[in-house]
Amino acid sequence: MHPRDQTIFALSSGRPPSAIALVRVSGPQAGEVVTVLAGRLPPPRMATRALLRDVGQRPIDDAVVFWFPGPASATGEDVAEFHIHGGRAVLSALFAALSAFADVRTAEPGEFTRRAFENGKLDLTEAEGLDDLIHADTDRQRHQALRQLKGLLGDRARDWRVRIIEASALIEAGIDFSDEGDVPAELIAPALAKVKALLSEIEDVLAGQGRSERLRDGLVVAIAGPPNVGKSTLMNQLARREVAIVSPHAGTTRDVIEVQLDLDGYPVTVIDTAGIRETDDPVEQEGVRRARARAADADLVLWLSDSPQAAIHHDGSAPIWKVRNKIDLGEAGRPLAEPGQASFQISASRGDGVPELINALVGFAQNYFGGSESGLIGRTRQRKLLEDVVAALRRCLAVVGQGEELAAEELRSAGHSLGRLLGRVDVEDILDVIFREFCVGK
Ligand SMILES: Nc1nc2c(ncn2[C@@H]2O[C@H](COP(=O)(O)OP(=O)(O)OP(=O)(O)O)[C@@H](O)[C@H]2O)c(=O)[nH]1
Ligand SMILES: [K+]
Numbered sequence: 001m002h003p004r005d006q007t008i009f010a011l012s013s014g015r016p017p018s019a020i021a022l023v024r025v026s027g028p029q030a031g032e033v034v035t036v037l038a039g040r041l042p043p044p045r046m047a048t049r050a051l052l053r054d055v056g057q058r059p060i061d062d063a064v065v066f067w068f069p070g071p072a073s074a075t076g077e078d079v080a081e082f083h084i085h086g087g088r089a090v091l092s093a094l095f096a097a098l099s100a101f102a103d104v105r106t107a108e109p110g111e112f113t114r115r116a117f118e119n120g121k122l123d124l125t126e127a128e129g130l131d132d133l134i135h136a137d138t139d140r141q142r143h144q145a146l147r148q149l150k151g152l153l154g155d156r157a158r159d160w161r162v163r164i165i166e167a168s169a170l171i172e173a174g175i176d177f178s179d180e181g182d183v184p185a186e187l188i189a190p191a192l193a194k195v196k197a198l199l200s201e202i203e204d205v206l207a208g209q210g211r212s213e214r215l216r217d218g219l220v221v222a223i224a225g226p227p228n229v230g231k232s233t234l235m236n237q238l239a240r241r242e243v244a245i246v247s248p249h250a251g252t253t254r255d256v257i258e259v260q261l262d263l264d265g266y267p268v269t270v271i272d273t274a275g276i277r278e279t280d281d282p283v284e285q286e287g288v289r290r291a292r293a294r295a296a297d298a299d300l301v302l303w304l305s306d307s308p309q310a311a312i313h314h315d316g317s318a319p320i321w322k323v324r325n326k327i328d329l330g331e332a333g334r335p336l337a338e339p340g341q342a343s344f345q346i347s348a349s350r351g352d353g354v355p356e357l358i359n360a361l362v363g364f365a366q367n368y369f370g371g372s373e374s375g376l377i378g379r380t381r382q383r384k385l386l387e388d389v390v391a392a393l394r395r396c397l398a399v400v401g402q403g404e405e406l407a408a409e410e411l412r413s414a415g416h417s418l419g420r421l422l423g424r425v426d427v428e429d430i431l432d433v434i435f436r437e438f439c440v441g442k
């Protein structure tokens with residue numbers, strides 16, 4: 001039997017032990033499985049208490065079971081749910097009982113969602129939103145994932161696709177007429193008007209999103225600077241706990257230390273690094289190398305110093321904010337500001353100036369991720385395909401004077417990219433990649 005036609009099962013709730021565990025079964029044999037284990041087929045969609053027994057009539061657990069006959073189920077297939085006690089032995093007894101059925105096997109990561117997708121229960125952007133919702137750590141990530149799950153991008157993409165098909169139909173009709181020597185202008189003009197309107201709508205969506213797709217990974221902020229200026233002290237302030245060792249000894253931090261922060265709902269990874277200086281100590285040299293590499297990859301660098309004349313040693317393209325530390329040591333110092341660069345005066349050990357720095361970081365994140373209240377784009381894949389659509393529509397407008405066939409071809413290409421966005425065409429290759437990222441049991 002093809003793996004696609006087999007019945008799958010998985011633990012869909014968290015890691016055992018837990019009070020309750022949820023095991024889902026989906027596929028043609030779900031009904032037989034629940035009938036054998038629960039002793040009867042429960043009424044559809046009703047919580048039903050049952051003593052589960054394996055095929056040898058040995059009891060497994062006192063459980064609550066659900067029976068969802070397809071297609072009105074989460075996957076579109078027959079689905080059974082077992083709500084059991086979440087102990088390891090209970091789970092392994094149930095898994096053994098399930099595996100004893102022929103053509104019933106454990107699910108691959110994301111396989112339930114993939115089946116739901118293949119049965120038309122959700123489009124690809126919604127499936128991606130579902131995965132993002134499960135992995136959301138912050139409120140803004142959750143909101144963005146929910147928008148995707150609600151199908152906001154999918155709905156827009158479907159509408160765009162219909163309108164591209166309408167424009168294509170007009171142009172194709174024009175091509176047919178022109179074979180008869182007719183003037184197709186009345187067909188071409190409205191088609192081009194449609195294409196122009198579409199183009200500006202999609203461009204607006206792309207422009208208004210900032211880098212909303214980066215909300216999934218979060219923003220990386222590196223704290224860098226010379227040794228002993230208080231980088232680790234600032235790190236601990238931002239993290240509100242002692243994640244990094246602080247000492248008066250220059251060269252304390254060697255490894256790159258990371259913390260995940262939730263800054264006003266924005267996911268931010270802050271990185272503390274080794275103080276950058278020339279050194280003969282090979283371990284510290286390695287620390288400095290790593291520090292420079294991580295700072296070069298960051299989205300923002302906080303360059304910390306404790307003196308007004310701090311030189312910056314930084315290779316990346318990220319913006320750099322100069323932060324002057326230890327202002328409590330008197331001689332508050334002249335501002336470090338240079339034209340176009342942010343400047344902060346703080347005392348990392350006392351906390352002075354840290355709230356202002358955090359506010360500025362939130363502002364940076366807002367700006368970076370764009371108006372994420374309206375963020376439709378959740379992934380780089382989606383942005384890339386929308387950019388392909390825009391490029392094809394622009395080419396369509398550019399080539400229409402040279403021949404309607406060329407314009408029609410560009411519209412087909414735009415429609416194709418939207419089809420890929422929704423998971424309608426050409427998708428086998430990307431489906432594997434996308435669903436493999438999912439949790440098992442989802
Ligand atoms: N007075 C004062 N001392 C500070 C301040 N911030 C840090 N220090 C002190 O400066 C010393 C170095 O602090 P660290 O946080 O270890 O500095 P670092 O930049 O991480 O040092 P390395 O990891 O060795 O590069 C420690 O003794 C801290 O207590 C501050 O705002 N004011
Ligand atoms: K230090």
Ligand SMILES: [Mg+2]
Nearest residue numbers: 231232252253
């Ligand atoms: Mg340090």
